[in-house]
Amino acid sequence: MTLNLTSPATLRQMDSLQELCAAMEKHNMTPGWIEREQPMMWAEPKSAFIPSHWSYATAKAAMQAAGRLIGTDKAERRNFVMRNPIPDNDTATLRTLICAYQSILPGEKARSHRHAPHALRVILESHGSYSVVDGEKHPMETGDIVLTPGWCWHGHGHEGNEQAYWFDGLDIPLTNLLEPMFTRSTHKPGNRSSMRPQTRLCDSPGPILGPPSHRPRRTAMGTSARP
Numbered sequence: 645m646t647l648n649l650t651s652p653a654t655l656r657q658m659d660s661l662q663e664l665c666a667a668m669e670k671h672n673m674t675p676g677w678i679e680r681e682q683p684m685m686w687a688e689p690k691s692a693f694i695p696s697h698w699s700y701a702t703a704k705a706a707m708q709a710a711g712r713l714i715g716t717d718k719a720e721r722r723n724f725v726m727r728n729p730i731p732d733n734d735t736a737t738l739r740t741l742i743c744a745y746q747s748i749l750p751g752e753k754a755r756s757h758r759h760a761p762h763a764l765r766v767i768l769e770s771h772g773s774y775s776v777v778d779g780e781k782h783p784m785e786t787g788d789i790v791l792t793p794g795w796c797w798h799g800h801g802h803e804g805n806e807q808a809y810w811f812d813g814l815d816i817p818l819t820n821l822l823e824p825m826f827t828r829s830t831h832k833p834g835n836r837s838s839m840r841p842q843t844r845l846c847d848s849p850g851p852i853l854g855p856p857s858h859r860p861r862r863t864a865m866g867t868s869a870r871p
């Protein structure tokens with residue numbers, strides 16, 4: 645398609661501001677001095693997101709039902725995402741975060757994967773569940789906090805007797821905004837990790853799998869984020 649772009653010589657000689665701006669639009673350049681329906685800046689902070697309440701009791705009941713209806717073989721993570729009830733929003737909880745309630749049943753394993761976004765987990769009810777982060781096993785007991793730095797392999801398991809529940813927060817929208825999104829799962833053919841036995845990632849502490857810059861530092865509560 646020919647855009648009929650105006651040459652620099654012609655632009656230089658234009659004597660109508662309106663025609664000049666119209667010509668520049670075809671070059672995908674827009675004057676910065678005009679008033680816009682959506683301004684580039686505004687006088688005070690504002691947010692499209694609204695305060696909302698996601699009931700743990702409701703989510704817990706739903707996760708108990710989901711525990712009967714779907715296993716971790718089909719739901720890599722059995723969770724319910726807290727969608728902020730604003731128009732045209734599918735998953736974001738806040739501008740920079742997607743939060744969820746997650747659950748695992750006794751004896752289950754949620755297979756390992758890794759992704760650029762960082763994860764924060766607040767353990768709500770659990771005795772015997774755990775997360776394996778880059779080969780290191782971290783207990784997930786009620787009240788614990790477990791951090792999964794970006795790009796660390798992580799899977800979950802449960803050696804206790806009662807269904808376990810926790811809160812997840814991931815900076816997925818922020819990662820998407822900045823555009824360095826990568827994700828890998830152990831079950832997809834062709835991934836280097838798919839050739840590793842899953843038990844190595846989920847069942848027991850194993851070797852550090854990530855590059856040195858992504859290795860977690862141990863803390864009293866689990867894995868700390870990189871500084």
Ligand SMILES: [Fe+2]
Binds near residue numbers: 758759763798
């Ligand atoms: Fe994850």
